[in-house]
Amino acid sequence: MGDEPIVQTADLSHRFGNRVALDKVNLAVAPGLIFALLGPNGSGKTTLFRILTTLLQPQKGMATVGGADVFAERALVRRRLGIVFQHPSLDKKLSVRENILLQGSLYGLSGPRLKSIGRELLYRFGLLDRAGDRVETLSGGLQRRVELAKCLLHRPQVVVLDEPSTGLDPGARADLMQMLRELRNEDGVTCLLTTHLMEEAEKCDRVAVFDRGRLIACDSPAILKSTLGGEVITVRAKNADHFAEAVRRRLSVGATVADGVVYIDSDKGHEFVSTLVSMFRDEIESVTVGRPTLDDVFLHLTGHRLWDGAPGKEGSHATN
Amino acid sequence: MPQTDTAVRWYLPVLSLWRREVVRFLRQRSRVVGALGTPIVFWVLIGSGIGRSFRYGAPDGANGMDYLEYSFPGMTVLIVLFTAVISMISIIEDRREGFMQAVLAAPLARSSIVFGKLLGSTTLAVGQAALFLALAPLAGVTLSLGSIAASLFILFVLGIDLCGLGFCIAWSMDSTQGFHAIINLFLIPMWLLSGALFPPDGAFRWLAWAMMANPLTYGVTALRHALYWNTDAALVLAPSMPVSVAITIGFAVVMAALAARLVERKG
Numbered sequence: 001m002g003d004e005p006i007v008q009t010a011d012l013s014h015r016f017g018n019r020v021a022l023d024k025v026n027l028a029v030a031p032g033l034i035f036a037l038l039g040p041n042g043s044g045k046t047t048l049f050r051i052l053t054t055l056l057q058p059q060k061g062m063a064t065v066g067g068a069d070v071f072a073e074r075a076l077v078r079r080r081l082g083i084v085f086q087h088p089s090l091d092k093k094l095s096v097r098e099n100i101l102l103q104g105s106l107y108g109l110s111g112p113r114l115k116s117i118g119r120e121l122l123y124r125f126g127l128l129d130r131a132g133d134r135v136e137t138l139s140g141g142l143q144r145r146v147e148l149a150k151c152l153l154h155r156p157q158v159v160v161l162d163e164p165s166t167g168l169d170p171g172a173r174a175d176l177m178q179m180l181r182e183l184r185n186e187d188g189v190t191c192l193l194t195t196h197l198m199e200e201a202e203k204c205d206r207v208a209v210f211d212r213g214r215l216i217a218c219d220s221p222a223i224l225k226s227t228l229g230g231e232v233i234t235v236r237a238k239n240a241d242h243f244a245e246a247v248r249r250r251l252s253v254g255a256t257v258a259d260g261v262v263y264i265d266s267d268k269g270h271e272f273v274s275t276l277v278s279m280f281r282d283e284i285e286s287v288t289v290g291r292p293t294l295d296d297v298f299l300h301l302t303g304h305r306l307w308d309g310a311p312g313k314e315g316s317h318a319t320n
Numbered sequence: 321m322p323q324t325d326t327a328v329r330w331y332l333p334v335l336s337l338w339r340r341e342v343v344r345f346l347r348q349r350s351r352v353v354g355a356l357g358t359p360i361v362f363w364v365l366i367g368s369g370i371g372r373s374f375r376y377g378a379p380d381g382a383n384g385m386d387y388l389e390y391s392f393p394g395m396t397v398l399i400v401l402f403t404a405v406i407s408m409i410s411i412i413e414d415r416r417e418g419f420m421q422a423v424l425a426a427p428l429a430r431s432s433i434v435f436g437k438l439l440g441s442t443t444l445a446v447g448q449a450a451l452f453l454a455l456a457p458l459a460g461v462t463l464s465l466g467s468i469a470a471s472l473f474i475l476f477v478l479g480i481d482l483c484g485l486g487f488c489i490a491w492s493m494d495s496t497q498g499f500h501a502i503i504n505l506f507l508i509p510m511w512l513l514s515g516a517l518f519p520p521d522g523a524f525r526w527l528a529w530a531m532m533a534n535p536l537t538y539g540v541t542a543l544r545h546a547l548y549w550n551t552d553a554a555l556v557l558a559p560s561m562p563v564s565v566a567i568t569i570g571f572a573v574v575m576a577a578l579a580a581r582l583v584e585r586k587g
């Protein structure tokens with residue numbers, strides 16, 4: 001397969017009534033990567049998840065997994081995908097082992113072969129001693145592990161996870177990321193996950209940033225951050241809008257206001273701060289300089305913070 | 321795709337989904353109380369309340385059945401109906417945020433979801449109804465091997481009828497909101513007008529017609545035929561046994577086919 005994308009979309013668009021969920025998305029995911037689809041609620045990433053997992057028929061454009069069309073060849077696509085849903089798809093009244101065996105039968109596996117694959121996965125995920133326990137007695141982190149184990153039974157090429165860290169504590173999140181890395185390194189499985197958490201996206205190999213249905217950037221976290229130059233200057237000013245306007249006009253640099261705070265991109269942060277302070281001494285309340293984060297990248301690209309709650313700026317928050 | 325693969329994609333999921341329904345049920349004992357307890361209470365209270373002020377189907381005009389006996393088959397069908405309702409609720413909840421998500425994204429034949437679910441729910445319905453049948457002597461119904469076998473068969477077909485109907489309704493609903501309306505304004509009236517509580521003969525003309533148009537009427541009558549298998553009491557029942565059984569089986573086939581179609585249609 002070489003460097004052919006394992007997951008690809010071409011001019012993929014989808015709308016729910018008047019609301020545009022996906023707007024001409026062209027995405028290419030190279031095999032063997034941990035790939036994040038990052039965006040706030042309503043940015044279209046869940047719609048993309050449902051299309052890629054064959055649960056929603058694309059309206060315009062196309063999407064493929066391993067070259068197979070998600071609609072026309074969905075039986076093939078379903079066999080190549082392992083899926084972890086945002087809401088657990090485990091039967092909580094059944095034991096861990098029963099869930100694994102049941103899932104295997106849905107993929108045509110049975111008998112000793114299924115049992116040995118199941119056992120191997122439970123061992124690998126440290127679940128063997130809990131195999132007989134009902135899922136409802138397991139912690140959230142362990143349940144997520146079972147979820148991951150069961151989607152690997154049929155040896156998928158791609159694992160797709162929808163908001164996998166929802167409801168997990170930081171320890172369990174780190175644990176999950178570690179398991180995805182092992183999958184990538186040892187089995188060459190491509191992991192595609194949706195997230196609204198910057199910290200999570202930072203740990204992935206590639207990040208596709210979505211906003212209001214559009215794919216606005218796609219690259220490694222390091223490259224995305226380097227597009228902002230060296231540093232990000234955060235200024236609290238007496239009148240943020242007025243201050244940002246003055247900075248843009250007089251210094252010809254990008255300045256964005258979000259939640260009453262001004263963010264300025266600069267490739268020579270510290271020198272720039274002294275210029276700034278000498279020019280606007282009376283207006284500035286505080287200045288901080290920091291390495292850019294993905295959050296800054298998002299702000300730079302969209303003009304609003306990922307967690308910008310202001311209505312009107314974000315538009316509809318309807319889930320998709 | 322090779323033939324065997326297609327078969328595996330069908331029967332493996334059917335068997336394991338069927339098994340899942342039964343295992344889940346056995347682990348939630350409180351469900352037995354809901355599906356079995358309510359009809360027993362209804363039967364004892366309504367049956368004893370109306371008691372001997374009601375006489376039905378006396379072959380020679382003298383020894384007709386009292387209400388406890390008349391309402392017994394209908395209450396057995398109510399158990400099947402309640403099991404179907406519980407199965408509907410689980411379909412709706414499972415599909416949005418639960419187990420069914422993974423099933424729908426798996427490369428199985430979609431109709432296997434329907435058959436696994438229907439066979440599973442029907443097994444539960446027949447099992448609980450069979451427990452209730454053990455009370456038949458209290459109703460004055462004498463059971464024989466023949467009547468037990470015939471009743472279990474009819475209950476199985478009725479299970480496919482009602483669970484299939486429930487599946488079709490549940491599949492077209494996004495949430496359990498408005499669910500009570502469907503139960504109270506559609507499913508319960510359907511049961512009320514099935515001859516479960518009163519025969520069509522004494523009802524107003526329009527109601528009697530509605531009862532004859534209700535497929536469940538034939539199911540309840542088929543169960544009466546089965547319970548009075550090979551006895552004089554069966555001779556006076558209307559509609560006749562072949563008609564009731566044929567319509568009940570036909571209803572089951574239509575419901576299962578419709579459910580399978582619904583599931584295939586949505587990708």
